[in-house]
Amino acid sequence: MNIIITKDYQELSEKACGIIEKQVNDKPDSVLGLATGGSPLGTYKQLINGCQERSVNYENVSTLNLDEYIGLDKNDPQSYHFFMKKHLFDHINIRSENTYIPNGKAVNLDVECERYEQLIDDIGPPDLQLLGIGQNGHIGFNEPGTSFQTKTHIIDLEESTRQANARFFDSLDMVPKQAITMGIQSILKSEKIVIIASGERKADAIRSLLEDEPDENMPASALRAHKHVTLIADEAAYQKAG
Numbered sequence: 001m002n003i004i005i006t007k008d009y010q011e012l013s014e015k016a017c018g019i020i021e022k023q024v025n026d027k028p029d030s031v032l033g034l035a036t037g038g039s040p041l042g043t044y045k046q047l048i049n050g051c052q053e054r055s056v057n058y059e060n061v062s063t064l065n066l067d068e069y070i071g072l073d074k075n076d077p078q079s080y081h082f083f084m085k086k087h088l089f090d091h092i093n094i095r096s097e098n099t100y101i102p103n104g105k106a107v108n109l110d111v112e113c114e115r116y117e118q119l120i121d122d123i124g125p126p127d128l129q130l131l132g133i134g135q136n137g138h139i140g141f142n143e144p145g146t147s148f149q150t151k152t153h154i155i156d157l158e159e160s161t162r163q164a165n166a167r168f169f170d171s172l173d174m175v176p177k178q179a180i181t182m183g184i185q186s187i188l189k190s191e192k193i194v195i196i197a198s199g200e201r202k203a204d205a206i207r208s209l210l211e212d213e214p215d216e217n218m219p220a221s222a223l224r225a226h227k228h229v230t231l232i233a234d235e236a237a238y239q240k241a242g
């Protein structure tokens with residue numbers, strides 16, 4: 001695993017942006033795997049600047065997002081569809097028909113999982129997958145205990161995950177209890193993976209990712225089997241490792 005330690009979140013975001021922009025400049029029809037949540041917000045801000053000020057071109061780029069809450073409409077402000085438009089897609093020259101996110105309102109969710117996994121194979125797999133990491137070590141919404149063999153599937157969110165994400169909702173009650181997520185195996189299909197972690201609350205997960213044996217109770221540890229992973233962590237997230 002390549003490890004990049006940055007002094008703070010700003011530098012982390014700039015580094016992640018630099019890797020993504022290099023990917024897009026080197027291969028203009030790249031497929032990018034994208035994440036939501038707080039961690040990538042700074043990266044997305046930098047990418048928007050890059051598109052607007054450095055002419056990085058997303059015209060032929062496709063994206064596949066990791067996950068979506070079950071039960072939220074695409075236009076719901078808390079949905080990951082809405083998040084991606086608000087924080088990235090509406091501000092870069094990507095074609096909306098080239099952006100893919102699981103449909104959390106599908107009538108048949110099992111069929112939706114199969115359809116999305118097929119999309120990963122047909123459009124992707126991503127040349128580069130951007131990941132955050134949960135305090136409990138989840139990647140995508142693969143909670144501890146998820147098999148490393150999983151493809152896109154439905155997951156019951158852990159209470160700690162719902163609590164961590166409640167900051168984006170009016171109240172904890174409004175945080176959905178389930179999500180559709182790429183599985184661990186789906187994530188590992190990507191050519192390259194960049195995982196970003198900022199802040200002290202991620203320190204235990206990062207220490208475990210780097211030091212403990214791979215274990216399904218620590219979903220991110222599956223990344224140890226991947227040939228091209230870059231961890232970008234700020235000093236606060238890295239403090240307990242090493």
Ligand code: F6R
Nearest residue numbers: 035036037038039132133134140
């Ligand atoms: C989001 C996702 C999650 C988050 C993780 C960290 O699409 O897949 O794994 O990356 O929950 O969330 P933040 O960045 O909000 O701490």
